[in-house]
Amino acid sequence: MTETVPAPATPSQDAKSLADHLRAIEFDARMVGMVAALAVIWLGFNWLSGGAFLTPRNLWNLSVQTASVAVMACGMVLVIVTRNIDLSVGSMLGFVGMVTGLVQAQLLPGLIGFEHPATWLLSILAAIVLGGLIGLFQGALIAYLAIPSFIVTLGGLLVWRGGAWWVTQGQTIAPMDSRFRPLGGGIEGAIGTTASWVIGLVICALILAGIAFARRRRKRYGFALRPLWAEIVLGGLACGTVIGAVMIANAYALPAGVARRLVEAKGGSWPEGGLVIGHGLAVPVLLALAVGVAMSFLARRLRFGRYVFSIGGNPEAAQLSGVNTRKVLMLVYGLMGMLVGIAACISTARLNAATNSAGQLDELYVIAAAVIGGTSLAGGVGTIAGAMLGALVMQSLQSGMVLIGVDTPLQNIVVGLVLVLAVWLDGLYRKRLG
Structure with a gap:
């Protein structure tokens, strides 16, 4: 009587079985990869700084510094998903922040007095409305006049940065309202x-x-x-x-x-x-998390979000299906502007001053955060949670380099290389899936 010995599984069968298991649990390789990269960054900088990085103080400050970029990255996901880009967010933040400071320091005190309980609410409202109007204006140029988003927002980068200086002729406005300052963190926040x-x-x-x-x-x-x-x-x-x-x-x-x-x-x-x-x-961290949850709900549960992803996946098919693609695109930029207004409030409150240099190079960090977080520049793919995690990765790099004394020019070089690497990895990932 012979004993039947089962044939050993071939490597292809083992790989197929593993792939089936990973698919069953909805394994997200990109998200796991980002978490692993974040762990490597944290452990590396902690070693290089002699244990100063992974301390409650530094991690708390890191979370506060990440908040404004994370808020804008949520909007950048939808912009990139529609196969567009926004290079003006950093300059918009500087301009909106200066106007917000002007409203607090000069306009509202003359109308309702200093330290009025409504000052901080009116300032936030002004920032969100102004940001939204700027975003709608740029979106209208892109959607209805068919001007490429790269050109419109590149022009916006220059226009709004100049506007930030023009508002007060380059003068810094400080301090901010005491009820407004907690938005920036610190002991009050x-x-x-x-x-x-x-x-x-x-x-x-x-x-x-x-x-x-x-x-x-x-x-x-x-x-x-x-x-x-x-x-x-x-x-x-x-x-x-x-x-x-x-x-x-x-x-x-x-x-x-x-x-x-x-x-x-x-x-x-x-x-x-x-x-x-x-x-x-910290208050700004909670605010960023609230924005992230709201944007995730909008992107995944509401009709508007489905329209955005359908435009990014196939604009022609979306238009033939009855989607008003131009209106949706304009609203996406309007939403991006509103989120820039919220980020401007966080940044201005954190500095306790409005400066015309606020937001410089933020567009680089925001775009990098979205791309690192899995948003494809080819459109149609992206997650809010991934973008927020990407913002934490980018801010961890910057914070760690500052902690170990890396010069600013070298910091910019590293961030630029990381952005290029992220786009390259995105291309490889899409080819593998395709």
């Missing part, structure tokens, strides 16, 4: 440890509820389901990231003098041995 834990736990609950809701919808409509273990791992990693971020933010302690004034202002007594009070999450 930290929400404290207790509120941070509450927000962190709420976010974790929303993440788990979202995963459960998505799974139930897929099951209802007969779509393929991820393995349960994959859902559990995904939820655990997401919640672990949120909890870790809260722990790091809370570990960054307030200066002893500031903490003592806070305790005494609440009627408490300062203990003899001192007291450690953490900053907690």
Whole structure:
């Protein structure tokens, strides 16, 4: 009686089985690659800086510095998805920031007085409206006059940078309204440890509820389901990231003098041995996350988002299907301008001043963040979450180079090389899929 020995699996069969498993759990190679790259960057700079990079203080400041670029990167995803580009976002930020400072320092004080409770709200509204109008104007030139987006936004880069200087003849406007400053972070823009834990736990609950809701919808409509273990791992990693971020933010302690004034202002007594009070999450970080969630919902759940991706995938087919492609394109640029207005508020509040040099080279970081995050320059492909992670990668590079004393010209060289590398890798990835 002979024993039947199963034939060994061929390499092609093993590869096919692995590919099937990865497809079943919806493995995103790009996102995992970005996380791995971010880990390498953080560990590398931490080693080069003698352990100064991976500290609560530096990571907290890194998150605040990333906020404005991340907000603009959310809009840049939709612009690039439509097979266009916006080179003017940095100059727009400088111009809108200067106008916002002018509104706070000169216009509103003459109308409603200094430090009025409505000043910060009116300033934010003015920034968003102005940014939106600029974006709509540029979008109309591109969509209705058929001027290439590269030319329109390159002209905008020059026009709005000159406008930022012209508003006040190059003078810096400072300080900003006290209720406006928390938008930029700092001690005033930290929400404290207790509120941070509450927000962190709420976010974790929303993440788990979202995963459960998505799974139930897929099951209802007969779509393929991820393995349960994959859902559990995904939820655990997401919640672990949120909890870790809260722990790091809370570990960054307030200066002893500031903490003592806070305790005494609440009627408490300062203990003899001192007291450690953490900053907690920063307001601009929470604002950037809120923008990211809203933009993800718009891109994935609303009709407008489907129109944007259909235009990027095949403009002719989208137009034949009844999509008003010119109107959608103009609105995409209007939305980009509104996000620039929000970013201008964050940047101006962080500096506590409006300067005509604000936003210089931000267009490079924003475009690089979107491309690194998986947005294809060929159009039709991109994710908001990837762009925000790309913004963190780009800001980590800049922050790390500053920390170890790299000169600014060399920093620009590195960022430029990273952008070229990202576009090259995107081309290779698309060829492999095709």
